[in-house]
Every structure is written in structure tokens, then in C-alpha cells.
Amino acid sequence: MxxxxxxxxxxxxxxxxxxxxxxxxxxxxxxxxxxxxxxxxxxxxxxxxxxxxxxxxxxxxxALHGVGGDPLAEIVARRPPGQTFLEALRAHYRAFAAAQPPEADLDALLARVRVIQSSPALQNAANALLYQQRQALAQVLADEYGPTAAALMAAQVAASLLALQETYFQRLLSGASAEDVARALRQDVELAFDLLQHGLEYVEGR
Amino acid sequence: MxxxxxxxxxxxxxxxxxxxxxxxxxxxxxxxxxxxxxxxxxxxxxxxxxxxxxxxxxxxxxALHGVGGDPLAEIVARRPPGQTFLEALRAHYRAFAAAQPPEADLDALLARVRVIQSSPALQNAANALLYQQRQALAQVLADEYGPTAAALMAAQVAASLLALQETYFQRLLSGASAEDVARALRQDVELAFDLLQHGLEYVEGR
DNA sequence: GCAATAACCATACTCGGTTCAATAACGAAC
DNA sequence: GTTCGTTATTGAACCGAGTATGGTTATTGC
CATH class of the missing domain: 1.10.10.60 (Homeodomain-like)
Structure with a gap:
């Protein structure tokens, strides 16, 4: 056979x-x-x-094929019942940050990041990718929170994750050791989601 | 003379x-x-x-000349002492929402919005404008909060205001009366800043 | 084998944007 | 009001991304 x-x-x-x-x-x-x-x-x-x-x-x-990022809307839609959508996303990114990528992949990633950073046009294109995810996420959230609140929440989440990614890329390019970058990433993920969850007053109040 | x-x-x-x-x-x-x-x-x-x-x-x-939006970084930088940057922004947008634009301007705005909505390329370009503001805002906030938190906060604020603008445009295009649109805008501004200030749990907890 | 289909190619085209040398219009000085 | 340096403008050629087209080749199902 x-x-x-x-x-x-x-x-x-x-x-x-x-x-x-x-x-x-x-x-x-x-x-x-x-x-x-x-x-x-x-x-x-x-x-x-x-x-x-x-x-x-x-x-x-x-230059961007395969760099779509994680499908936010899916993660949220598939979350177990009883979990808030933000908890689901936090768990996902926490897991991502905890996983140490192997050396080889990291080199490839670094090369990719350098390419993306080499052209403003490419960075805009990468942003546009996240923009679509933002809309998909808003649609998933709309049932629960109504269209306006959903749009606002999705925008905040997507923008935060984009900022997170940019910070990560910068740390990678800065030449810091893989361990340092990973450690910083874990901290940044928590900070990003704390900010999302508790609002900017969370930092304002120190 | x-x-x-x-x-x-x-x-x-x-x-x-x-x-x-x-x-x-x-x-x-x-x-x-x-x-x-x-x-x-x-x-x-x-x-x-x-x-x-x-x-x-x-x-x-x-198509976009003069559509830069408000200079977020300046509003924040020039805020009176004792006011948080988010309060300053909220006050600014609250004032904007309270001001009823005259008929003629509204027609022109509507035409402009229709043009922007007529092409994805234009929408991306409009996004890119806000992207620059985001970075300027992050720079202003960096002194106070450190670069990472500043980047996250600026991203959230900029994205929220972009979403707010999009909602506003959609309401304008939907053919609702000017009063209804203005009323909805005032509500949306408060919602957006409440979400920013208190976090997504603010809505989660109803 | 034999058509039907799908990948592929060469070429020419459109459109946004740049370059550059030539020229026209202006401003200031005499 | 003539001269002269500066600056806006022009036209035309050019570049690169992306599309359209009509034809050629290779795989497929029968």
C-alpha cells in the first residue's frame, strides 16, 4: 500500500x-x-x-510570511469557560515568554528582525498585520461587551502586544545575552497585562 | 503704515x-x-x-493634509502640574466632544472621512500618522515611568484614541443625526478614558 | 495516448515617485 | 529699468512595484 x-x-x-x-x-x-x-x-x-x-x-x-504573530481572536474564542479573555491572553504570552527558544531559531529570528527593522515600509506592513488581528479580536469581544467597548479593548490589547514585541526586538538587537532578554521579556509580559487589567492608574500609584 | x-x-x-x-x-x-x-x-x-x-x-x-489629529505629546507635556497625563488628555478630548462643530465644517469632515474610508492604503497611512504620535508620547512619558512602561502606556492611549476616532467616523457615516453622534461621542470619550484609567477589569466587573 | 487543466513564462503596460538639466519668474541691488 | 543671483517650475526620461495577456509546457485523469 x-x-x-x-x-x-x-x-x-x-x-x-x-x-x-x-x-x-x-x-x-x-x-x-x-x-x-x-x-x-x-x-x-x-x-x-x-x-x-x-x-x-x-x-x-x-519578508513577513510566517510573521503573523499569534491569532489573538482564536486564543480568546477558545479559552476555557470561566476564564476572562485577558487571563487567557496572559497565560498564552506567559507561556511563550517562559519557553526558551533554541539557539538556531533565535539566530533566524534575529536575522528576520534585522530585516524588518531595515525598512519603514516593512514596519508599517507588520503593523497592518496586527491591525487585522485587532479587528478580529474586536469582533469576538463584541458579543460580550458591545461593539464600542470591544473595539476599545481590542485596540488596547493589540497595541500593547505590538509595543511588547517592539521592546522584545529592541532587546534582541541590543546584543544582550539570551538569558537577559528572556528575563526581561517575562517581566514585560507581566507589566503589559497588569497595565491592561488594572489600568494606567496601576503604575501611576506606583 | x-x-x-x-x-x-x-x-x-x-x-x-x-x-x-x-x-x-x-x-x-x-x-x-x-x-x-x-x-x-x-x-x-x-x-x-x-x-x-x-x-x-x-x-x-x-488626502490627509491637516488630518494629523491632536498632538498628544504636546498636550501631555504642557499639562498643569499636579495633573496626571491621562487627566490632561481626558480633559482635552472631553472639550473636543463638547464642542459642536458647525454644519459647514461637518460636511467637509464627512467628505474627508468618506475619502479616507474609500481606500485601505489611505487608512494605513492615517494609522501611520498616529503611530508617530505614539512614539512622541512614549518619549515624553519615558522620563516619568521608564521606557518600557511608557511605551506600553503610549501604545494603549494612541490605540484607544484611534479606535475612538474610527467609531466616531462610523457614526458619522451611518447617517445618524448630528446630535446623536455628538452625544454618543461624549459617552465614548468617557468610556475610553475610564478603560484606560481603570483597566479592562473596569468593564469586566460591570 | 489524449484532452483538460494548471503552472509558468515573456512581454508590455500602469502608476507612484525621483532625477535632472533647462527655463521662467521673482527679488534685490545698482 | 537693467542686471544678476536665487528659486519655483517644467518636461521628459527613468525606476520599481504590481497587473494583464496570450501563449507554452507539464501534470493529471481518463
Whole structure:
């Protein structure tokens, strides 16, 4: 009995997609996002430009594929009953911060972060990604809290997590040791959620 | 005694700038942002494309000039002593919500909102504007609260105000009466700042 | 084998934005 | 009111991202 493997067509498609993505990331890493044209990427990946854009809708998506971040709306929607949505998110990010990423992944992440930081256009694109998550989260929360409060809460949460991510990236780029970065991240996660939960007066009152 | 009027050169520049801006806004209003090319705008304003881009750095800026929003960092920096930064912001937005804009301005605002809503690219650009304010605010707050907490707080505040603005725009577009929109805005402002001040548990606990 | 389908390619195009050399308009000084 | 340096403006060529198209090749299901 032969395991039904994906058709040759599908496998080739996947190959092409990966080849494009890898070549793009390599070039971006070597020279920065803005200094690489999509024509170059297409040429180096040995595909036509039209093919490249059949796989990735924009140049930005070439650098950001797989960097979507965690699906906030899902985490909230799937939380166990009795848990507030904020508790669910805190638990998720606490777990993320507790998990020490292996060296190799960290190098790759660092390269990715450097690429993203290399172009304002890319940073905007990354923000736009979170913007969509914000809306999805607002929709999930709307049933419980009404549309206006839900929109406000989702905005606060999404913005906090974006700020958290930026701080994390900066710490990574600053050259601090992996342990220090991880420790700071754990603290920052707690601070971010404390602020969200108890409001800005939480810090104001020291 | 003659009032020292601006030189002819300066006046012409101002004229050109205004002509470009007005033509652009008119075309955007008529056909939507994406359906108008900068070539058309330049032609209709009777300037060369290069001249247009000498006045406005991007196509988006043609639709967003003057829509910067309130300078959060300044409001906070100039607050009277003894007032928390959040109180200062709340007072500012409360005053804004209390002021009934005159009919004519409201029509112009509505047109502007419709244009902005007509293109995702424009909405992203508008977001990016607030993003800069966020960073300026974070810098002002950093002295008092440290960089990490400041970044988180600024992010929450900026995101809340963006959400507030979006809700306001939606209410305007929904065709509700000006009084209803104004009343809802006053409520929303209080809700937004209550959430910021006391945290999400403020609503969670009802 | 043999069509139907889907990936792929080359090419030309649109549009936003930049560059640059040439020119026109202004301001100030004589 | 002529001259001269400055500055706004122009036109036209150029770049890069993204789209449209019509044709070619390879896989698939029969």
C-alpha cells in the first residue's frame, strides 16, 4: 500500500514557493529590504516576476510570511469557560515568554528582525498585520461587551502586544545575552497585562 | 503704515499649494482615492507632476493634509502640574466632544472621512500618522515611568484614541443625526478614558 | 495516448515617485 | 529699468512595484 503522497504538481508548487521565499529572505538579509528589487528576487529564484506575485501578493509579504504573530481572536474564542479573555491572553504570552527558544531559531529570528527593522515600509506592513488581528479580536469581544467597548479593548490589547514585541526586538538587537532578554521579556509580559487589567492608574500609584 | 505682506513669491507658492490640495480633494471626493491618478491631479491643477511632489511627498498626503489629529505629546507635556497625563488628555478630548462643530465644517469632515474610508492604503497611512504620535508620547512619558512602561502606556492611549476616532467616523457615516453622534461621542470619550484609567477589569466587573 | 487543466513564462503596460538639466519668474541691488 | 543671483517650475526620461495577456509546457485523469 502506497501512502497517497501529494501530487507532483503540488510538490513542485511547494518547492517553488519555498525557493522564492528563501531566496528573498537571503537577499533581504544580505542587503536590506529596500536595496533588493523584486526583479532580482525573481531572477535569483529563476521564476518570472508574474510567478513570484502569484505566490506572494506584495514585496512586503516576502519578508513577513510566517510573521503573523499569534491569532489573538482564536486564543480568546477558545479559552476555557470561566476564564476572562485577558487571563487567557496572559497565560498564552506567559507561556511563550517562559519557553526558551533554541539557539538556531533565535539566530533566524534575529536575522528576520534585522530585516524588518531595515525598512519603514516593512514596519508599517507588520503593523497592518496586527491591525487585522485587532479587528478580529474586536469582533469576538463584541458579543460580550458591545461593539464600542470591544473595539476599545481590542485596540488596547493589540497595541500593547505590538509595543511588547517592539521592546522584545529592541532587546534582541541590543546584543544582550539570551538569558537577559528572556528575563526581561517575562517581566514585560507581566507589566503589559497588569497595565491592561488594572489600568494606567496601576503604575501611576506606583 | 503698510502691513508687511508676504512677498509675491510666497503668495504664489501658497496659491499653488492650495490649488493642488483643493483639486486633489475634489477629485478624490468625486471618484474615490484609488480611481484618481496623480497625473490627473497634476493636470487638473495645471502643474507638472514634479511640482506636485515638491509640495506633497506622497499621494496619501494629498488626502490627509491637516488630518494629523491632536498632538498628544504636546498636550501631555504642557499639562498643569499636579495633573496626571491621562487627566490632561481626558480633559482635552472631553472639550473636543463638547464642542459642536458647525454644519459647514461637518460636511467637509464627512467628505474627508468618506475619502479616507474609500481606500485601505489611505487608512494605513492615517494609522501611520498616529503611530508617530505614539512614539512622541512614549518619549515624553519615558522620563516619568521608564521606557518600557511608557511605551506600553503610549501604545494603549494612541490605540484607544484611534479606535475612538474610527467609531466616531462610523457614526458619522451611518447617517445618524448630528446630535446623536455628538452625544454618543461624549459617552465614548468617557468610556475610553475610564478603560484606560481603570483597566479592562473596569468593564469586566460591570 | 489524449484532452483538460494548471503552472509558468515573456512581454508590455500602469502608476507612484525621483532625477535632472533647462527655463521662467521673482527679488534685490545698482 | 537693467542686471544678476536665487528659486519655483517644467518636461521628459527613468525606476520599481504590481497587473494583464496570450501563449507554452507539464501534470493529471481518463
Amino acid at each position: 502506497v501512502i497517497a503522497v501529494a501530487g507532483l504538481r503540488e510538490r513542485k508548487k511547494e518547492q517553488t514557493r519555498r525557493r522564492i521565499a528563501e531566496v528573498a529572505l537571503r537577499l533581504f538579509t544580505e542587503r536590506g529590504f529596500d536595496a533588493v528589487t523584486v526583479n532580482e528576487i525573481a531572477e535569483a529564484a529563476e521564476v518570472a516576476k508574474a510567478t513570484l506575485f502569484a505566490y506572494f501578493p506584495t514585496k512586503e509579504s516576502l | 503698510v502691513i508687511a505682506v508676504a512677498g509675491l513669491r510666497e503668495r504664489k507658492k501658497e496659491q499653488t499649494r492650495r490649488r493642488i490640495a483643493e483639486v486633489a480633494l475634489r477629485l478624490f471626493t468625486e471618484r474615490g482615492f484609488d480611481a484618481v491618478t496623480v497625473n490627473e491631479i497634476a493636470e487638473a491643477a495645471e502643474v507638472a507632476k514634479a511640482t506636485l511632489f515638491a509640495y506633497f511627498p506622497t499621494k496619501e498626503s494629498l
